[in-house]
Amino acid sequence: MTSTTHERSSAEARASGVRRAQVWSIRCVTVILLGVGISLASGRLINPLALPSLGELWTRGVEMFHPSDRAAVYQPVLETGFHAVLGLLLGVFFGTAFALVVGRSRAGAIIEPYMAFASSLPRVALLPLIVLWVGSGLTTVLLFVALAVFFVVFYNTVQGIRAVDWSTESALRVLGASELELIRHCVAPTVRPHLVAALLIAAPQALLGAVIAEMLLGSGVGGLLIYLRGQFDTPGLYVATLVATVIGVLLNEVVGRFDRRYRLRASEAGL
Numbered sequence: 001m002t003s004t005t006h007e008r009s010s011a012e013a014r015a016s017g018v019r020r021a022q023v024w025s026i027r028c029v030t031v032i033l034l035g036v037g038i039s040l041a042s043g044r045l046i047n048p049l050a051l052p053s054l055g056e057l058w059t060r061g062v063e064m065f066h067p068s069d070r071a072a073v074y075q076p077v078l079e080t081g082f083h084a085v086l087g088l089l090l091g092v093f094f095g096t097a098f099a100l101v102v103g104r105s106r107a108g109a110i111i112e113p114y115m116a117f118a119s120s121l122p123r124v125a126l127l128p129l130i131v132l133w134v135g136s137g138l139t140t141v142l143l144f145v146a147l148a149v150f151f152v153v154f155y156n157t158v159q160g161i162r163a164v165d166w167s168t169e170s171a172l173r174v175l176g177a178s179e180l181e182l183i184r185h186c187v188a189p190t191v192r193p194h195l196v197a198a199l200l201i202a203a204p205q206a207l208l209g210a211v212i213a214e215m216l217l218g219s220g221v222g223g224l225l226i227y228l229r230g231q232f233d234t235p236g237l238y239v240a241t242l243v244a245t246v247i248g249v250l251l252n253e254v255v256g257r258f259d260r261r262y263r264l265r266a267s268e269a270g271l
Helices: 002-041 054-064 074-103 108-120 123-134 138-162 166-174 179-217 220-230 234-269
Strands: none
Touching: 002 054, 054 234, 074 108, 074 138, 074 179, 074 220, 074 234, 108 138, 123 138, 123 179, 138 179, 179 220, 179 234, 220 234
């Protein structure tokens, strides 16, 4: 029996390795084709001012990664990463907490229509108001990012709360379980997959919110993009955009690893 289990695990590991190799092969081929397409289009089909050549992009990228360059990317990348991660954590915390209040109280039916109205407001239009309320600083960026994440987490968590097995909860209440014990043993296991799914959506929203707020306030990668546009530095704009994309990919990878680890533990526990 042990030998059969070991062989099955080895086969699954080999299959997983083959799939990863195939995925990375497709990614590499896509990058190569994209580079060839840029090389053929720049200066022939598209104005070089709009689409620089690969050589210009490489040269500008090397310059921007040098600390002496006025448009060096190190400090903006750190600022944007900090804004996105901290704003994401704040949005997840308050979104989950408020969803528990709404989903576990009788006031939920009264509050939910107002939440639907608030979630319909365009977040970008609120940014100037946030600046008037709290000023143009770190608090503004974090508040805007948290707001971009809040409703995604809130609605996913509320859906998870509504999926709770109420017969199980009633049985636990009869046994004398407190509200905290109900949340821990009954609500949390049901809400957790909904919250993980919300994180997969909220992570890109956090980065997008950070860059938008930084464009207005002149900090981070968003401020760098505005500066490069003012200098008509097209290669620099492409490099800065690529850097922002890399931040988003890394953020998604972290959340994706968390999601895969959760799914693995859930399958091992038979959930």
